[in-house]
Each structure stands twice: as structure tokens, then as C-alpha cells.
Amino acid sequence: MEDIDMSQRKKEPIDIYYSLSRLSALDVKWADLFDANAASFQRSHENPFYQLIVAVEGPIRIEAGNQRYTLQSGESLLLLPWERHTGWDRGERQGLFFWTQFSSNPEISLFNNTTVPDLNIVHMEKTELRTTANSHEDLLVIPKLHLSRRRFQLLELFEKLVSESNAPKGYFRFHQTLLLGEILRSIANDFLEQSHHDTTFPVSYITYRKLVNHLNNFFDKDVNRGSLEMNLDRKYEYLCQVFKKYSGTTIVQYVHQLQVQRAKHLLLSSDKTIGEIGEEVGILDSFYFSRIFKRFEGISPQHFRNQSQLPNA
Numbered sequence: 603m604e605d606i607d608m609s610q611r612k613k614e615p616i617d618i619y620y621s622l623s624r625l626s627a628l629d630v631k632w633a634d635l636f637d638a639n640a641a642s643f644q645r646s647h648e649n650p651f652y653q654l655i656v657a658v659e660g661p662i663r664i665e666a667g668n669q670r671y672t673l674q675s676g677e678s679l680l681l682l683p684w685e686r687h688t689g690w691d692r693g694e695r696q697g698l699f700f701w702t703q704f705s706s707n708p709e710i711s712l713f714n715n716t717t718v719p720d721l722n723i724v725h726m727e728k729t730e731l732r733t734t735a736n737s738h739e740d741l742l743v744i745p746k747l748h749l750s751r752r753r754f755q756l757l758e759l760f761e762k763l764v765s766e767s768n769a770p771k772g773y774f775r776f777h778q779t780l781l782l783g784e785i786l787r788s789i790a791n792d793f794l795e796q797s798h799h800d801t802t803f804p805v806s807y808i809t810y811r812k813l814v815n816h817l818n819n820f821f822d823k824d825v826n827r828g829s830l831e832m833n834l835d836r837k838y839e840y841l842c843q844v845f846k847k848y849s850g851t852t853i854v855q856y857v858h859q860l861q862v863q864r865a866k867h868l869l870l871s872s873d874k875t876i877g878e879i880g881e882e883v884g885i886l887d888s889f890y891f892s893r894i895f896k897r898f899e900g901i902s903p904q905h906f907r908n909q910s911q912l913p914n915a
Contacts, residue, residue, distance in 0.1 A: 618746035619713035630778035631703040633767040638696035643689035651703040653681040659697030676753025700760040742790040821860040822884035
């Protein structure tokens with residue numbers, strides 16, 4: 603894959619950035635290849651969707667938001683919904699560009715420019731925990747204007763996207779969504795590399811993920827100091843420290859949360875006794891199990907089951 607020598611052209615200032623949630627629902631509306639020499643390019647355009655433009659052959663001279671851009675091959679421009687744009691520098695030969703219109707839920711947000719130099723892209727979220735809801739904190743940062751050093755990879759993805767749009771078959775919309783996600787990821791990753799941001803996660807976070815995975819799979823067994831040290835090859839004190847740092851809770855507390863989570867499912871989906879359910883989730887003493895359950899749910903296991911059986915429950 604050929605890289606572009608960034609020193610070979612004068613770089614235009616890149617001072618606008620957007621953030622895209624990793625959980626965004628992307629929906630491609632249209633995609634195509636356009637010849638910038640067409641007369642229609644000189645007309646003013648706007649639409650209710652996001653629009654991503656990537657130059658195949660430069661130059662592409664486009665004006666958007668009172669700013670004029672000259673795009674070279676592999677350079678992308680992200681336009682917001684209803685952002686008016688048109689071609690400029692009439693009369694000069696121009697190239698071709700790919701474009702796609704898409705929606706995003708949640709919406710793409712303006713990223714605080716002042717935080718970009720100190721951007722911390724390494725997000726240690728709590729989403730590894732089974733008991734935590736998904737979060738939109740882990741954001742992709744996408745420049746409004748960006749010249750990719752991996753233009754052939756980017757253009758190949760866009761070519762596939764356009765092919766799906768022009769010759770739809772099967773689950774083409776789903777495939778378009780995947781391709782758009784790859785295109786945006788390619789731009790975001792290339793921006794990170796060019797910005798020289800450290801994207802390496804600390805060793806302690808890797809240990810934390812291994813620990814969470816172990817607890818998720820063996821919470822119903824005897825999760826004790828010895829078994830954790832043997833399976834994770836780390837001292838128990840260190841494991842407790844790491845878990846607290848990234849999860850905000852303790853190992854014991856999280857194990858109890860997992861046990862109660864599983865117990866709630868069994869209470870609603872089986873006719874097992876309270877004692878049997880307690881044993882299945884790893885708590886042999888039924889009285890202790892009821893106490894743990896009430897601590898998290900505010901009611902006893904039996905009361906929880908009875909409530910679920912009420913007509914309006």
C-alpha cells in the first residue's frame with residue numbers, strides 16, 4: 603500500500619473536528635461517483651443528511667460554509683446536514699470524487715478543538731462489566747478535512763460502497779452500513795497516526811480485562827484469593843487495585859452483582875426454589891443469598907418472583 607508524502611503539497615489548515623459515538627446507528631442513503639466537471643456541480647446543493655466526499659482524482663474545488671477547499675486524491679471532506687456547498691473556480695478542469703449521504707443516531711457532534719492536541723483516545727470504559735449499560739463515551743474523532751496516507755485503501759472501500767448502492771441486492775443496506783463504518787474508521791485511524799497520539803493501552807488495563815472475563819465466566823464458582831492469583835498470575839492485592847481503578851467497584855461487589863443478575867433470570871424463568879437458585883449462582887447458604895439479593899434489589903428473592911407474577915407486572 604502506497605503512502606503519500608505529506609511534504610509534497612502545502613497542507614491546508616485542519617481546525618474543525620467531529621466526534622462519532624462507536625455505538626452510532628449509521629444509515630447510508632445514497633452513494634455515487636461524481637465528475638466535478640459536470641455543470642450541476644456549479645449549482646448550490648444542500649440536503650438533510652451528513653455527506654462525506656472523498657476525491658478520487660484531484661483537484662476537486664468545493665466551497666462549503668464560506669470556506670473554499672481544493673481536495674487532492676484521497677482527501678475527504680465531511681459536510682453537516684443542510685450545509686450548503688458548490689463547486690468553485692469555474693472553467694478549470696477538475697477530477698472525480700466519491701460521495702455518500704448518511705444519517706447518524708446519535709448525531710455527530712462538534713469536537714472541542716482545544717482538546718485535540720491533548721486527545722486521549724485510550725478509553726478505559728466500564729462496558730466490559732456485564733452489569734453496566736453501554737456508553738457513548740468512546741468516541742471516534744473525525745476531521746472535517748483530512749488527507750489520508752492510505753488513499754488506496756480508502757478509495758477501495760468507497761468503490762465497494764458505491765457498487766452496493768448502484769447494484770443493490772440481498773442485504774445491501776446492512777453491507778453499506780458496514781462499509782461506511784470502515785470508511786469512517788479508516789479516516790479516524792489515519793488522523794490518529796498523523797497526529798502521533800499514543801493509542802496503546804496500559805498493561806494494567808489488559809490485566810483488568812482478563813480479570814473481568816474470568817469473573818464473568820466463573821462467578822458461580824469459588825472465586826477466592828488463591829484461584830484468582832493462579833488463573834491471572836498476579837498478586838491478589840494488585841488485582842483488587844486494578845479492578846477498583848477501572849471499574850469503580852470491588853471484586854466482591856461485582857461478583858455479587860453477577861450472582862444477583864443471574865438469580866433474577868432464574869427467578870423469572872424457572873420454578874426452582876430460592877435455595878436451588880442460590881446454589882446455582884454460587885451461594886450455598888440460602889439466608890445469605892437472600893440477604894445479598896435484597897441488598898441490591900431492595901426486596902427478597904421470593905418477593906421479586908411474586909411481583910413478576912402479578913397481572914400488571
